[in-house]
Amino acid sequence: MSATTNYINELKKMGDFLTLSRANEWHLDDSEFMLANGTQVNVHDTGVIEFQPQVHSSKDIVLSSAIHGNETAPIEICDQLIKQVLLGQLQLAQRVLFIFGNPQSINIGKRFVTENLNRLFNGHHSVDGIAMNDERRRAKKLEDYVSDFFTRGGANRARCHYDLHTAIRGSKNDKFAVYPFLHGKPWKKSQLQFLLSCGVNTVLMMKSAATTFSYYSSFVHDADSFTVELGQVKPFGENDMSRFAKTRDTLTALISQKEVSYKEFNANDFELFAVHRSINRTAQNFSFPFSDDAENFTGFSKGELLATDGETCYYADVEGEAIIFPNADVALGQRALLTVIPLQLTDNII
Numbered sequence: 001m002s003a004t005t006n007y008i009n010e011l012k013k014m015g016d017f018l019t020l021s022r023a024n025e026w027h028l029d030d031s032e033f034m035l036a037n038g039t040q041v042n043v044h045d046t047g048v049i050e051f052q053p054q055v056h057s058s059k060d061i062v063l064s065s066a067i068h069g070n071e072t073a074p075i076e077i078c079d080q081l082i083k084q085v086l087l088g089q090l091q092l093a094q095r096v097l098f099i100f101g102n103p104q105s106i107n108i109g110k111r112f113v114t115e116n117l118n119r120l121f122n123g124h125h126s127v128d129g130i131a132m133n134d135e136r137r138r139a140k141k142l143e144d145y146v147s148d149f150f151t152r153g154g155a156n157r158a159r160c161h162y163d164l165h166t167a168i169r170g171s172k173n174d175k176f177a178v179y180p181f182l183h184g185k186p187w188k189k190s191q192l193q194f195l196l197s198c199g200v201n202t203v204l205m206m207k208s209a210a211t212t213f214s215y216y217s218s219f220v221h222d223a224d225s226f227t228v229e230l231g232q233v234k235p236f237g238e239n240d241m242s243r244f245a246k247t248r249d250t251l252t253a254l255i256s257q258k259e260v261s262y263k264e265f266n267a268n269d270f271e272l273f274a275v276h277r278s279i280n281r282t283a284q285n286f287s288f289p290f291s292d293d294a295e296n297f298t299g300f301s302k303g304e305l306l307a308t309d310g311e312t313c314y315y316a317d318v319e320g321e322a323i324i325f326p327n328a329d330v331a332l333g334q335r336a337l338l339t340v341i342p343l344q345l346t347d348n349i350i
């Protein structure tokens with residue numbers, strides 16, 4: 001029996017695509033098969049599995065996790081959903097592409113192996129003069145799988161991509177989403193309603209292009225795409241999965257129902273923030289004046305020190321400027337801190 005036939009039989013029996021992906025860190029031969037309920041399954045690579053239901057569908061949905069390998073809660077959520085589909089316990093109504101981004105980084109329990117995968121999308125994987133590595137090759141492949149998935153779905157279908165993460169630090173607003181820069185296109189209430197149903201009431205609106213997976217799908221494929229932060233990083237086995245029940249139930253409904261109705265849009269249900277600025281680390285001696293347990297969304301008074309990058313000191317220039325994703329250990333040239341300020345809804349929302 002070939003290795004591929006072997007893994008197909010095992011998948012049909014156990015539904016454990018996560019273990020299969022972790023056992024094949026950077027490559028898995030592709031394969032296709034059909035479930036008893038008529039769902040077409042395509043394994044494109046390690047960590048990349050597509051489901052197409054027999055019924056007519058209207059949405060092409062990408063659910064990614066493990067773009068950072070130590071962010072385990074989203075991996076567990078997706079693992080459960082994939083198992084339910086493979087074992088015929090969940091009947092899909094929509095096309096879905098699940099992605100475990102970086103199986104080797106899951107195995108080593110780290111954010112990445114050589115380089116942060118989420119800084120390599122939108123073409124940043126291939127830059128003249130910079131040597132390729134496993135994460136760069138993986139970023140390119142993931143772009144291609146997403147591109148192929150949306151292209152085969154065809155035009156005039158709803159496209160969405162939820163890239164699921166957890167944050168390194170605790171957050172005053174435990175769950176939040178990053179809405180990639182839309183280049184002037186309007187934000188969508190329907191997407192905020194979906195996020196709220198997931199238990200995410202806090203959204204940061206980016207104001208510039210990025211190298212992230214969610215920005216790639218949004219910019220290149222016009223998908224409704226978000227980075228979704230589902231609480232704080234924990235090792236496998238330490239996540240209280242009851243904290244993710246709303247997210248799991250909403251994702252289940254999204255992929256298994258023809259249409260899902262959400263609570264009517266009410267701006268008061270949300271806390272929206274505009275990204276005020278992004279501070280990059282450019283010097284070896286980069287530091288924050290606050291402790292490692294300072295939470296995301298902690299606000300600073302105007303004039304307070306936010307970060308020191310070599311000779312440059314950054315001070316809050318707006319009252320209440322709040323910190324997001326502070327990380328002094330990033331590679332030189334990369335984002336070490338985002339700051340945000342509250343955003344009042346404008347009319348650029350439909």
Ligand SMILES: O=C(O)CCC(=O)N[C@@H](CCC(=O)O)C(=O)O
Pocket residue numbers: 068118165166167168169178210212214227325326327
């Ligand atoms: O908590 C942190 O410092 C990082 C959590 C994380 O991985 N966040 C994403 C956000 C991506 C985006 O800006 O859309 C990342 O840093 O890649």
Ligand SMILES: [Zn+2]
Pocket residue numbers: 067068071165166
């Ligand atoms: Zn992450």
